[in-house]
Amino acid sequence: MLPFLKYEFLxxxxxTGIMVGLLxxxxxxxxxxxxxxLIADALSHITLAGIAANLLLGKWSSFFAAANPIYMGMAFxxxxxxxIEQLRKVYKHYEELAIPIIMSAGIGxxxxxxxxxxxxxxxxxxxxxxxxxxVKRSDVWTVFAILVVVLLFVFxxxxxxxxxxxxxxQGKLSGIRSxxxxxxxxxxxxxxxxxxxKIVGILLVSALMTLPVAASIRIAxxxxxxxxxxxxxxxxxxxxxxxxxxxxxxxxGGTIVLCLVVILCLSIFYKKxxxxxxxxxx
Amino acid sequence: xxxxIESIAIRVDDLSFHYGDKNVLQHVTMEIKKGSFLGLVGPNxxxxxxxxxxxxGLQKPQEGNVYLFGExxxxxxxxxxxxxxxxKANSFNTAFPAxxxxxxxxxxFGKVGLFRxxxxxxxxxxxxxxxxxNMDQYAHQNIGExxxxxxxxxxxxxxxxxxxxxxxxxxxxxxxxxxxxxSFYKMLKELHRENNMTLVLVTHDVxxxxxxxxxxxxxNKQIHFHGNTKEFEESSSENMSAFYGHHVHVLxxxxxxx
Numbered sequence: 085m086l087p088f089l090k091y092e093f094l095x096x097x098x099x100t101g102i103m104v105g106l107l108x109x110x111x112x113x114x115x116x117x118x119x120x121x122l123i124a125d126a127l128s129h130i131t132l133a134g135i136a137a138n139l140l141l142g143k144w145s146s147f148f149a150a151a152n153p154i155y156m157g158m159a160f161x162x163x164x165x166x167x168i169e170q171l172r173k174v175y176k177h178y179e180e181l182a183i184p185i186i187m188s189a190g191i192g193x194x195x196x197x198x199x200x201x202x203x204x205x206x207x208x209x210x211x212x213x214x215x216x217x218x219v220k221r222s223d224v225w226t227v228f229a230i231l232v233v234v235l236l237f238v239f240x241x242x243x244x245x246x247x248x249x250x251x252x253x254q255g256k257l258s259g260i261r262s263x264x265x266x267x268x269x270x271x272x273x274x275x276x277x278x279x280x281x282k283i284v285g286i287l288l289v290s291a292l293m294t295l296p297v298a299a300s301i302r303i304a305x306x307x308x309x310x311x312x313x314x315x316x317x318x319x320x321x322x323x324x325x326x327x328x329x330x331x332x333x334x335x336x337g338g339t340i341v342l343c344l345v346v347i348l349c350l351s352i353f354y355k356k357x358x359x360x361x362x363x364x365x366x
Numbered sequence: 367x368x369x370x371i372e373s374i375a376i377r378v379d380d381l382s383f384h385y386g387d388k389n390v391l392q393h394v395t396m397e398i399k400k401g402s403f404l405g406l407v408g409p410n411x412x413x414x415x416x417x418x419x420x421x422x423g424l425q426k427p428q429e430g431n432v433y434l435f436g437e438x439x440x441x442x443x444x445x446x447x448x449x450x451x452x453x454k455a456n457s458f459n460t461a462f463p464a465x466x467x468x469x470x471x472x473x474x475f476g477k478v479g480l481f482r483x484x485x486x487x488x489x490x491x492x493x494x495x496x497x498x499x500n501m502d503q504y505a506h507q508n509i510g511e512x513x514x515x516x517x518x519x520x521x522x523x524x525x526x527x528x529x530x531x532x533x534x535x536x537x538x539x540x541x542x543x544x545x546x547x548x549s550f551y552k553m554l555k556e557l558h559r560e561n562n563m564t565l566v567l568v569t570h571d572v573x574x575x576x577x578x579x580x581x582x583x584x585x586n587k588q589i590h591f592h593g594n595t596k597e598f599e600e601s602s603s604e605n606m607s608a609f610y611g612h613h614v615h616v617l618x619x620x621x622x623x624x
Binding site: 117119243244246247249250251253254255256257258259260300301304305306307308309310 | 422423424443445448450452459461462463464465467468469472473475476478483484506507508524
């Protein structure tokens with residue numbers, strides 16, 4: 085076995101990282117083509133509010149002190165996701181307004197909860213920027229459960245998600261009930277964001293959803309290939325980012341994101357030097 | 367009227383639609399016969415697209431009803447009988463990473479149903495639809511890499527892949543060069559003749575259209591004229607000037623066919 089993996093906490097981080105490196109880009113493809121790349125940011129900030137709320141409640145209640153804050157984070161994130169879909173209906177002509185509303189509400193709540201809980205501690209710092217030493221075995225199982233749910237959902241709803249991403253009218257004409265599928269998709273996205281934050285951190289989780297996709301749609305032929313390439317880029321970045329993080333003693337979120345940026349630059353150059361045909365604009 | 371209900375593809379019954387206090391459609395009543403090729407014309411803002419969306423059940427009118435093949439539109443379930451090429455097909459996200467084949471296969475999703483996958487026979491249908499619009503050699507190109515006219519053919523193929531009995535096209539030639547739009551109209555005419563398909567073509571391109579369609583309807587919030595192409599041409603100059611509010615020459619582009 086790799087020396088890297090002889091400690092349990094590193095095994096936990098590695099397993100979680102591999103799962104997150106698959107999950108975030110798969111959902112990211114649908115999010116990016118629907119032009120909602122910023123939703124991941126909004127949801128990650130509302131997730132932070134959930135985690136801060138759990139830290140605060142933990143001061144008063146031994147139940148919350150013992151609970152893994154990831155669950156409260158997920159509850160806030162899913163709630164925020166459903167709220168975004170509702171806001172998009174209220175502001176039909178300004179759909180993107182839902183994102184800053186949720187994002188600022190999330191930050192506002194987080195700041196208040198954090199200050200009431202007597203400020204920052206290392207735990208919170210780990211959530212913000214990601215840490216490979218903070219992943220527990222229970223986190224691994226939680227992320228595994230999310231992995232199963234998400235893969236089943238995407239596998240069986242692939243057609244519907246594809247049509248709704250490309251053109252919702254056609255979806256309605258095919259008799260697809262778009263509302264519940266989109267709400268379910270947002271809820272699942274919220275779960276994946278909460279699941280990813282231990283590794284990449286709340287501030288950088290949206291990068292793992294969007295940057296692999298930004299790289300893949302430059303070069304992919306077709307939608308399925310865009311998904312496979314996004315996953316490949318996501319996994320390369322997570323694995324190499326975690327190695328770098330461990331050996332250079334850096335925050336894992338930062339190293340993973342920088343690996344993603346390198347891949348993105350390579351794909352842009354690749355397209356520049358090979359693409360002579362007319363290409364779509366990013 | 368009841369004795370010929372079998373022969374009516376679309377019936378619009380006293381339909382009115384408004385956004386807020388802005389009237390878009392007022393008391394529109396019309397019947398579109400099976401097997402006809404209707405050109406629906408009208409100036410910008412005349413409510414053409416809204417009427418089409420009401421017919422397809424994508425918009426709900428405040429008053430009136432729409433019947434598709436005799437069934438009220440909100441109860442209608444045979445959506446694979448209906449193909450639709452929207453105006454938006456001209457302005458979709460051209461960077462969307464989907465091949466022409468993937469886009470056309472979307473047209474089968476309603477037929478295939480929830481939790482199911484495309485079978486080999488479905489894939490053959492996609493190839494057939496691509497061949498019918500002469501685009502099979504571009505099947506594995508990304509849709510954004512094709513020209514405007516080629517993209518339009520892909521959207522037609524998507525509408526045709528479920529073998530619809532009714533095909534509705536909303537301004538399909540906007541943004542497509544004249545040569546492509548000519549061959550496009552010829553293709554529609556062939557589809558109409560060979561498959562006995564009912565076609566509704568929304569356009570502001572009055573002149574060219576009359577060479578291809580069997581019936582014409584003029585819409586400007588209300589139906590001002592609905593009849594066959596010959597009647598339309600005989601009455602067109604006075605009709606059109608009243609209709610558009612100024613004098614219009616209907617140009618006849620004769621391309622020497624038939």
